[in-house]
Amino acid sequence: MSIYKKLAEIQAEIKGLGQDKQGNGYKYVTGNKVINAIKPLMIEKGLLLKPEVLDIENQRMDYQVSLVKENGQWCGKPKSEILTKVKMKFTWIDVETGEKDENLFAANGQNDWEKGLGSALTYAERYFLLKYFHIATDEDDIDNPERKKKEMEQLRKKVSSKFMELEVERRTKMLEYFKVGDLSEMSLEQLEDADGMLNKIHEKK
The missing domain is CATH 3.30.390 (Enolase-like; domain 1)
Structure with a gap:
């Protein structure tokens, strides 16, 4: 690396x-x-x-x-x-x-x-x-665990919306790629990666 x-x-x-x-x-x-x-x-x-x-x-x-x-x-x-x-x-x-x-x-x-x-x-x-590292400091609760949880849920909804637009076969392959059975099992890092992948897929359409 x-x-x-x-x-x-x-x-x-x-x-x-x-x-x-x-x-x-x-x-x-x-x-x-x-x-x-x-x-x-x-x-x-x-x-x-x-x-x-x-x-x-x-x-x-x-x-x-x-x-x-x-x-x-x-x-x-x-x-x-x-x-x-x-x-x-x-x-x-x-x-x-x-x-x-x-x-x-x-x-x-x-x-x-x-x-x-x-x-x-x-x-x-x-x-x-x-x-x-472009670290934001302008919000008092920016590193608050509850705020992080909220951001993660917002990202999960965003990914889910794009994910459901895919064909069933592609959805299955993506879940297999991340080794999860459902989007709810994805970590924040996996959701961010999935969001990037979905953006690229939709750009090609």
């Missing part, structure tokens, strides 16, 4: 991740949640992700925070931090074949004086994985 086949299977496995933390007025998916979802699949398929920092740029940022009113005027407390900009390369490596997939990425981080780099690296890893 090629490295791209393995990566495609990971992408197919993770439909989305719900936002699990809130900060600075917005919700987001934490790095821990992303890693916990993807790492077991990486181990299963024998893939490593090698991060490399290609360039670092630090810039001092001075600004005002904690606005308060003094003598009729709004005043702010001065604060200084370091804005760290990093250019990186993330390389997927197939440990069985040595096949690689290299990807350039960039990120920023600003967190006091000594933590900017760590924030930038954490941000880069999280968003590289989210964007590489």
Whole structure:
């Protein structure tokens, strides 16, 4: 199996991740949640992700925070931090074949004086994985088991509608191909494969 086949299977496995933390007025998916979802699949398929920092740029940022009113005027407390900009390369490596997939990425981080780099690296890893696998994060319950069950039932109805349009012989062969007696016995992966097969069949008509 090629490295791209393995990566495609990971992408197919993770439909989305719900936002699990809130900060600075917005919700987001934490790095821990992303890693916990993807790492077991990486181990299963024998893939490593090698991060490399290609360039670092630090810039001092001075600004005002904690606005308060003094003598009729709004005043702010001065604060200084370091804005760290990093250019990186993330390389997927197939440990069985040595096949690689290299990807350039960039990120920023600003967190006091000594933590900017760590924030930038954490941000880069999280968003590289989210964007590489096109993982949706804009629904709170996107990885909720009940939502997945609902999606599966919707897909089953869609497949069933197309399936019943086939001749009896073709329906029998398809069930034999998936080694099931009925569509209700199909897994989500099998339903997705069947949907693709049925689309191709109907396109030829």
